[in-house]
Amino acid sequence: MHGVAELLLAGPQFRRSGTIRLRVVPGGFATVKAPDLQVEGAELVVGGQRIALAGNTPAGLAAAVDVDAGVPDIYHDHAGVREDEALVVDGEIAAYLGAWFTAGDEALRRVVPDQQPVLWPEHFDVSVTEHEVNYGISPGDTWHNEPYAYVGPWTPRQGEFWNAPFGAARSIADLPDAAAIAAFFDEGRAKL
Template identity: 85%
Template sequence: MTGRRLAETRRAWHGVAELLLAGPQYRDSGTIRLRVVPGGFATTKTPELRVEGADLVVGEQRLALPGNTPAGLAAAADIEAGVPDIYDDHSGVREDEALVVDVAIAAYLGAWFTEGEAALRRAVPSQMPVLWPEHFDVSVTENEVNYGISPGDAWHNEPYAYVGPWTARQGEFWNAPFGAARSIEELPNADAIVAFFDEGRAQL
């Protein structure tokens, strides 16, 4: 599933993660850490908010993302929109920007997050996976190596998993500027993602 609609939906999700979840949570609870939930992602502290597919869920209320603006959604959710002010690498989504979210692609990304988060828990059981809003990826760190999954980005449009040693490695396995990466096409489920992480650990 490639192309413009994937990039648009991912960008909208990223913007919502920053403007409506991580930002309000940081101002209220002092943390930007988000978590994966079935079909999407959620805050870890107050305010309690989550994204499921193409909806922002606030208590019993479901607010459709497509066509709405972060500012409008914030008003409906009774929160203050705004990115966390502790990093500079933002999605670029404006508070007054109409969000473009394809329902099928949102489900596709949600399934990838679910598989990837399950793989991270299995591969590094001592760590709790975190969805970081600045890069919008889910990761853990073990022995100065980052293991994670991304919904895609400017480097690679399709979702991918990665192994990122803090110290650069050389060799055929290490095919990315930050270490090693494999696309969702090569890693269709949690078992395959775990196998990739295990191979990366063995290559260190």
């Protein structure tokens, strides 16, 4: 999904509209500017056309919807998916991640209502920044191999709450819904 976000949404959008920012939509994610591309569950959606991601290559999918596949060439922390690589996408996992992104987006909008959450393709996380503090959710990465929410102050903090190298993090197992994620963000704000 990270590679799809980079190769099929962020890259084509950056080349056409100059931004890599993506947004959360119910069950997935989408571009914020042209071209209008969206991933819902395990499908690429363009207009009324729905194309399964699994078994297709990013290059083949891009050709089917008339965009040029490729990563945005402005950062170096890529997912490592090749344009000619057959995608392996599990529908249940795609739905799980879509639900996590949706809950995280809702929590961010509750806690920081004057900000628009952004799904950043380079890290494949959804976040906002307020007063030099990043609030967000991740589907997992090399630091933590399952979804987690985080509070990341730009200036390091000390104490039990601050349990991650970048600030504080809580696993999806501890945050079952948007209300729990928002409560974690609010706790982080209080500790700051």
